[in-house]
Amino acid sequence: MKVIHVSAECYPAAKVGGLADVVGALPKYQTNLDYESAVIMPYYNNKYAKDAKYTSDFECEVALAENNYKAIVYKVKNSFDDLGFHLYQIKIENLLDRENVYGYQDDTERFIAFQKVVLDWILQFAKAPEIIHCHDHHTGLIPFMLTQCTKYKSMRGIPTIFTIHNAEYQGEFSFEKLSYLPEYDLEFSGILEWDYAINPMAAAIKACWRYTTVSPNYMNELPYSSTGLDWLFDTEREKSVGILNGIDTDVWNASTDTMIAKNYSAKTVEAGKKANKLVLCEKFGLDPNKPLVAFIGRLVYQKGADIMAGIFDRALDANDINGLVLGSGDPHAEFLLNELKEKYPNRYNTFIGYDEELSHLIYAGADFLIMPSRFEPCGLNQLYALRYGTIPVVRTTGGLKDTVKDIGEKGGFGIRHEHVTVDDVALAITRANKLYNDTDEFKRIRKEIMKIDNSWENSAKEYIELYNLISK
Numbered sequence: 001m002k003v004i005h006v007s008a009e010c011y012p013a014a015k016v017g018g019l020a021d022v023v024g025a026l027p028k029y030q031t032n033l034d035y036e037s038a039v040i041m042p043y044y045n046n047k048y049a050k051d052a053k054y055t056s057d058f059e060c061e062v063a064l065a066e067n068n069y070k071a072i073v074y075k076v077k078n079s080f081d082d083l084g085f086h087l088y089q090i091k092i093e094n095l096l097d098r099e100n101v102y103g104y105q106d107d108t109e110r111f112i113a114f115q116k117v118v119l120d121w122i123l124q125f126a127k128a129p130e131i132i133h134c135h136d137h138h139t140g141l142i143p144f145m146l147t148q149c150t151k152y153k154s155m156r157g158i159p160t161i162f163t164i165h166n167a168e169y170q171g172e173f174s175f176e177k178l179s180y181l182p183e184y185d186l187e188f189s190g191i192l193e194w195d196y197a198i199n200p201m202a203a204a205i206k207a208c209w210r211y212t213t214v215s216p217n218y219m220n221e222l223p224y225s226s227t228g229l230d231w232l233f234d235t236e237r238e239k240s241v242g243i244l245n246g247i248d249t250d251v252w253n254a255s256t257d258t259m260i261a262k263n264y265s266a267k268t269v270e271a272g273k274k275a276n277k278l279v280l281c282e283k284f285g286l287d288p289n290k291p292l293v294a295f296i297g298r299l300v301y302q303k304g305a306d307i308m309a310g311i312f313d314r315a316l317d318a319n320d321i322n323g324l325v326l327g328s329g330d331p332h333a334e335f336l337l338n339e340l341k342e343k344y345p346n347r348y349n350t351f352i353g354y355d356e357e358l359s360h361l362i363y364a365g366a367d368f369l370i371m372p373s374r375f376e377p378c379g380l381n382q383l384y385a386l387r388y389g390t391i392p393v394v395r396t397t398g399g400l401k402d403t404v405k406d407i408g409e410k411g412g413f414g415i416r417h418e419h420v421t422v423d424d425v426a427l428a429i430t431r432a433n434k435l436y437n438d439t440d441e442f443k444r445i446r447k448e449i450m451k452i453d454n455s456w457e458n459s460a461k462e463y464i465e466l467y468n469l470i471s472k
């Protein structure tokens with residue numbers, strides 16, 4: 001193996017959000033470029049694990065203070081042929097093997113144990129990997145342990161890359177749990193520390209060889225982002241590279257997607273989207289003759305969840321459109337979105353929950369997809385929308401700025417707005433409605449956007465170039 005990706009999520013084994021999509025696709029594209037890659041992630045007690053066939057690859061014990069846990073590294077049988085990369089999952093009984101990925105009181109313990117087992121597993125390799133690529137804070141202690149812990153001294157020469165998918169979540173915990181980490185020279189505790197706590201994201205930025213952000217613009221924003229690590233991002237900037245996420249065009253392909261009602265291509269986009277919209281509108285009691293504006297995502301502050309109901313209320317009041325939201329998260333946002341259904345019967349609907357299949361149908365059947373994000377490290381939804389001929393309406397931030405050009409600009413194909421306010425987003429939706437009614441232009445744009453190449457090919461190459469640069 002040349003590169004080992006370490007992550008809490010990987011599609012299709014476990015997905016909460018975009019992290020899973022990236023870790024489930026990038027390694028496959030790297031393999032296609034003859035760069036053999038593997039993913040190691042936790043084993044969760046979910047449907048994927050129940051259906052998968054495993055072989056045992058390695059066993060060890062992992063200690064957390066006075067508790068010892070049995071850990072097994074499983075390899076998913078045929079993963080290389082089925083997924084395009086070797087997939088390994090770590091089962092730690094009574095700790096990591098829960099139904100959900102996150103959300104437990106002992107998440108800190110769970111992911112520390114996971115990271116220790118990852119390194120114990122690599123430690124017994126006959127041939128070390130050329131790169132260890134860590135994703136987000138759940139894997140952020142690995143660069144620290146590799147460079148500082150006595151146990152892993154022999155692996156110090158393995159370069160580490162740390163990719164920030166979302167700098168808002170940093171995984172900080174108290175120094176009272178310091179004893180969970182393997183032995184190291186306490187003089188170097190400063191590497192772990194940020195604001196009097198152990199901060200895995202900060203530790204990763206300090207200890208890794210290079211860190212990357214999932215879009216170039218997000219990298220530029222981080223030093224002013226109010227994540228609390230602004231200063232660190234500014235001082236460590238020389239180590240950073242912004243590489244735009246891509247999409248897996250095998251999974252996200254309207255002409256082969258088995259989760260949508262009718263397959264279509266850029267050539268058949270009008271008939272294809274019409275058929276999908278019809279099914280979607282029937283399912284949610286909406287009028288297929290009106291433009292359909294949708295939102296898909298985690299209902300959190302980042303995504304503008306707190307004003308989502310207000311946005312749709314204002315936009316539906318001002319325009320003859322339909323609205324549809326798929327998501328879950330903040331209970332108050334869920335409540336307000338559900339309440340809106342009563343105010344706009346047959347014009348608005350909400351689906352609270354996580355539904356992969358429905359998300360595909362929405363990308364295929366909607367006319368517009370809104371992303372009123374306060375910040376967006378890259379964003380994949382707008383890329384999926386484009387690929388399915390759905391026009392994105394996005395805030396000018398992070399990766400959204402890198403990937404969506406406003407129709408007011410030369411060669412523009414989306415709608416952008418500057419602020420995350422009800423007024424600004426509703427105004428952007430009004431522009432979308434106007435575009436919908438300019439039939440020729442609307443049809444031209446949706447044909448064009450389906451042809452934009454946002455696949456992983458180029459970005460997978462950029463990562464490999466970075467690996468080659470530091471592993472020489």
Ligand SMILES: Nc1ncnc2c1ncn2[C@@H]1O[C@H](COP(=O)(O)OP(=O)(O)O[C@H]2O[C@H](CO)[C@@H](O)[C@H](O)[C@H]2O)[C@@H](O)[C@H]1O
Nearest residue numbers: 017018019165297298327353354355359377378379380381
């Ligand atoms: N209720 C639901 N049902 C079905 N599917 C749902 C869903 N809610 C979300 N999804 C799916 O989850 C993914 C979300 O991906 P994003 O990249 O847009 O956001 P996320 O904030 O999770 O990722 C973070 O990491 C990624 C990857 O680097 C960055 O692009 C992003 O900016 C950063 O915030 C998409 O595949 C979307 O379709």
